[in-house]
Amino acid sequence: MKQDYLWDRTGADAEIECLESLLGGLAFSPAEPPEMPVREIALTPVRRGWFFKLSLGFAAASVATAALLIAAISMREDSQPATAAIQERPAVGAPAAMSPPNNEFGVEHQAASAVPKRKPPPRKRSRREAKSLPAPQPRPLPVITLTAEEFDAYRQLMTALSVTGTNLSIVREKINGSEE
Amino acid sequence: MPESQITGDLFLLSRETVNYAPNQTASPEARLVERIETGDAEAFNELYRRFAPMVHGIALSRVPRAEADDLVQEVFISVHKNLSSLRDRNAVGPWLAKIARNRALNYYRTVRPSDELTDEIAGSPSSKPEAFEILSVIRSMPDSYRETLVLRLVEGLTGPEIAAQTGMSVDSVRVNLHRGMKTLREKLGIEVKK
Numbered sequence: 001m002k003q004d005y006l007w008d009r010t011g012a013d014a015e016i017e018c019l020e021s022l023l024g025g026l027a028f029s030p031a032e033p034p035e036m037p038v039r040e041i042a043l044t045p046v047r048r049g050w051f052f053k054l055s056l057g058f059a060a061a062s063v064a065t066a067a068l069l070i071a072a073i074s075m076r077e078d079s080q081p082a083t084a085a086i087q088e089r090p091a092v093g094a095p096a097a098m099s100p101p102n103n104e105f106g107v108e109h110q111a112a113s114a115v116p117k118r119k120p121p122p123r124k125r126s127r128r129e130a131k132s133l134p135a136p137q138p139r140p141l142p143v144i145t146l147t148a149e150e151f152d153a154y155r156q157l158m159t160a161l162s163v164t165g166t167n168l169s170i171v172r173e174k175i176n177g178s179e180e
Numbered sequence: 181m182p183e184s185q186i187t188g189d190l191f192l193l194s195r196e197t198v199n200y201a202p203n204q205t206a207s208p209e210a211r212l213v214e215r216i217e218t219g220d221a222e223a224f225n226e227l228y229r230r231f232a233p234m235v236h237g238i239a240l241s242r243v244p245r246a247e248a249d250d251l252v253q254e255v256f257i258s259v260h261k262n263l264s265s266l267r268d269r270n271a272v273g274p275w276l277a278k279i280a281r282n283r284a285l286n287y288y289r290t291v292r293p294s295d296e297l298t299d300e301i302a303g304s305p306s307s308k309p310e311a312f313e314i315l316s317v318i319r320s321m322p323d324s325y326r327e328t329l330v331l332r333l334v335e336g337l338t339g340p341e342i343a344a345q346t347g348m349s350v351d352s353v354r355v356n357l358h359r360g361m362k363t364l365r366e367k368l369g370i371e372v373k374k
Contacts, residue, residue, distance in 0.1 A: 006332070006357055007339040016333070016361070022311045023334045026245060028236035033228035034253050 055171040062164035069157045073150065210269035217263060228256055231273060234345045235280045237331040241319060242284035251287065255280050274347025317367050318360075325360030328353055 005013040146154060209230075215223035235255050239248035258279055266275055315334075318326045327346075331337045337345070343353045 006361055007354060009338055015365075019314065019333050020336065022308060023314060024336065025308065025311055026240065026315060027334050027336060028233045028252070030229070030232070031249070033225045033232075034257050 051174065052171070055167065055174065059164060059167045059171060062160060062167055066157060066160045066164060069153060069160060073153045073157070076149065076153070207270045209272040213263065213266065213269045213272060216260070224256075224260065227259075227272070231276050231345065232256070233335045233337065234273065234331065234342075235276055237335040237337070238277055238280040238327055238346075239284055240315070240334060241323075241326045241330040242281070243287050247287060251280065251283050255283055258283075271347060273345040277346045314364075314368070318364060320367075321360060321363055324352075324356045325363060328356040329360045329364060332357060 004010040006016055209227075212223050212227050216227065232252055236248055236252050239251040239255075243251060255276065259276060266272065268275075315330075318329050318333075320326075321329070328342060331342045331346075332339070339353050339357055340350065342348070342357075343350045346353075348356075
């Protein structure tokens with residue numbers, strides 16, 4: 001029975017019980033567990049070269065310029081509804097119908113009342129009718145008539161966009177080149 | 181049924197067995213570890229309550245009492261930081277015991293002899309001087325005996341509990357307890373006779 005008490009406390013052993021009572025004062029006293037340490041994630045800033053910063057700034061400036069131009073055009077259209085109308089008409093096959101340009105830029109003025117009416121939807125054809133008809137011709141591209149100022153703004157916008165695209169491609173090539 | 185198909189079915193069965201086995205044999209300690217990894221503070225407290233006496237016993241069998249309390253805290257902080265390095269989640273206890281032993285070894289590598297406090301100075305007022313004498317006798321015994329005896333007589337763990345928490349085999353714990361107790365009796369008897 002003595003051996004059992006030492007192993008799993010079954011039975012009794014006065015000697016071991018005396019030792020337990022003496023040494024029990026040195027036992028672990030339940031204290032507050034340590035605080036779970038907070039896991040810190042170190043964020044190291046990525047260092048960019050001066051060329052990258054300069055290119056990025058230039059590209060951002062170009063994009064901002066383009067955005068300003070678009071905003072200016074839209075504001076002008078709002079303020080001049082009578083002269084900012086756009087007329088669609090076929091460019092191919094009807095050159096005689098085009099009115100001659102009335103200014104040095106080769107663009108046309110058009111009244112706001114000349115906005116084309118919507119055509120009614122075409123009626124459905126039977127299969128026999130569809131077979132007898134000739135093959136459909138490609139639809140001609142629409143011609144948009146602009147005022148001189150609008151045309152100027154449009155040209156500036158296109159120039160700005162092309163400059164922006166060129167800059168972005170240069171930046172991309174530099175980045176790809178530095179990574180390689 | 182062709183032989184290749186039978187072999188394929190057997191292979192599928194064996195794969196399923198392998199996949200489902202870990203979930204079925206996950207111990208409560210393994211689930212605790214999983215919860216701690218998700219940031220569950222209550223699971224960490226539960227792990228502390230369950231294993232702190234064992235870690236304290238291992239520390240007390242090697243370092244002075246005042247240092248043992250600090251060492252317990254250090255071990256559990258280290259556990260939280262290095263939980264990802266635990267390979268077998270079912271063996272948290274043996275892992276903790278190993279960390280405690282290593283920390284105790286490091287204590288003697290870093291401490292200067294003049295810094296060390298004796299147990300009697302560092303002990304609590306409720307502890308009797310005889311207790312420190314018996315503890316010093318136990319500490320003079322081989323590692324396997326003193327660790328098992330401190331866990332049994334100081335921390336109050338039973339033999340099966342010591343085996344389960346430290347990862348030692350039941351037979352080893354039984355042998356260490358009985359031989360260690362026999363040696364302790366002899367040493368204490370010699371001292372009494374003197």
